[in-house]
Amino acid sequence: MTADDSYGRLDDDDYPAYTMGRAAEMLGTTQSFLRAIGEARLITPLRSEGGHRRYSRYQLRIAARARELVDQGTAIEAACRIVILEDQLEEAQRINAEHRRTAEGSGPPAA
Numbered sequence: 369m370t371a372d373d374s375y376g377r378l379d380d381d382d383y384p385a386y387t388m389g390r391a392a393e394m395l396g397t398t399q400s401f402l403r404a405i406g407e408a409r410l411i412t413p414l415r416s417e418g419g420h421r422r423y424s425r426y427q428l429r430i431a432a433r434a435r436e437l438v439d440q441g442t443a444i445e446a447a448c449r450i451v452i453l454e455d456q457l458e459e460a461q462r463i464n465a466e467h468r469r470t471a472e473g474s475g476p477p478a479a
Contacts, residue, residue, distance in 0.1 A: 380424075381424060381425045381426040382424045382426055383424055383425075384413065384414040384422035384423060384424050384427075385422070385423075385424065385425070386422065386423045386424070386425075386428065387420060387421070387422065387423075388402055388413070388420065388421045388423070391423040391427075391428055391431070394428060395428065395431055395432055395435055396435075397431075397435055401431075401435065401438075401444075402421070402423070402431065404444050405431055405434050405444065405448055406421075408444060408445055408448040409448070410430060410431070410434055410448040410451055410452065411423070411427040411430050411431060413427065430451060430455070433451050433454070434447045434448055434451050437450055437451070
């Protein structure tokens with residue numbers, strides 16, 4: 369791997385760059401919270417060669433949203449389900465918008 373390859377990963381939202389301790393610190397939460405949302409299958413951190421959990425920026429954004437809901441009084445299992453449904457809805461809306469753009473670009477059918 370070259371230095372340029374390493375720097376390219378800095379922009380990769382899916383690169384597992386953060387240890388559990390650093391992720392918990394960044395989110396202002398505990399490591400047990402991260403374990404709990406992992407057990408609820410909201411996020412699945414990758415593992416280092418030594419077996420340590422590693423989190424990506426995308427996973428930290430998902431965890432932060434779950435933490436917001438838990439801080440508002442939502443049970444952790446319910447918060448995880450809400451975040452999953454929000455993510456699915458966002459993806460469905462993106463796909464629908466893509467289909468609309470494709471349909472609009474094809475013009476009216478030939479007569």
